[in-house]
Amino acid sequence: MATDQARDIFFRDMLRDISGALEDVVGLDEAEGYFAVVGALMGERIWNAYQSERTDPITCADVPDLLVDLKDRIGGTFRxxxxxxxxxxxxxxxxxxxxxxxxxxxxxxxxxxxxxxIAAEANGYARVDLEKTIAAGDGMCRVTVHFEKEAEGHGREYYAQP
Known part of the structure; x- marks a missing residue:
């Protein structure tokens, strides 16, 4: 097995074990909170990397294609x-x-x-609904990013950093 492939499997297994241990010890809601913190840090790092690659600011209209590009770079098949x-x-x-x-x-x-x-930084506000997930056994993911605040809706809200 190639070194990169072995390393990739090792890190995937490690993340699975860490998330499983957190879910078992503190529960799903708290484990999601821990990963939310990590995701926010990753989001900021990725936002900064995309900003540095561009000469013009990232707009709300750019976000969908940017998110597909991001997932392509890390092995997802988002469309x-x-x-x-x-x-x-x-x-x-x-x-x-x-x-x-x-x-x-x-x-x-x-x-x-x-x-x-990323969506909130480009737009000021975003809400993300994880409607279906592979992790939940749905066989696929369906994720909606909302750019406008609505009275009703599920998901997690995000605001641009001050």
Missing amino acids: IESRSAKSTTFCNGACPFGDRVEGRQSLCMMTSNVFGF
Whole structure:
């Protein structure tokens, strides 16, 4: 087995074990909170990297394509299912964590927080709904990023950093 492949499997297994231990010890909600913090840090790092690659500012209109590019870079297969000025819905059939994500829903907070951080930085506000996830056994992911605050809705809200 190639060194890069072995390292990738090692880190996926490690993340699966860490998320499983957290979910077992502190519960799913608290484990999601831990991964939300990590996802926010990753979102900020990725936002800064994308900003440094560009000469013009990232706008709300850029976000959907940027998020697809991000997931492509890390082994996801996210594609845009629908897009409007108010929201974008993404579908995915392959998680970057591979089959190690199954049964580890707390890891989905990485996607929610990275998507939410980037969308909020470009737009001022975002809400991310994880409608279906591979981790929950849905066989695919469906994630909607909302760019406008609505009275009703599920998901996690994000705001641009001051």
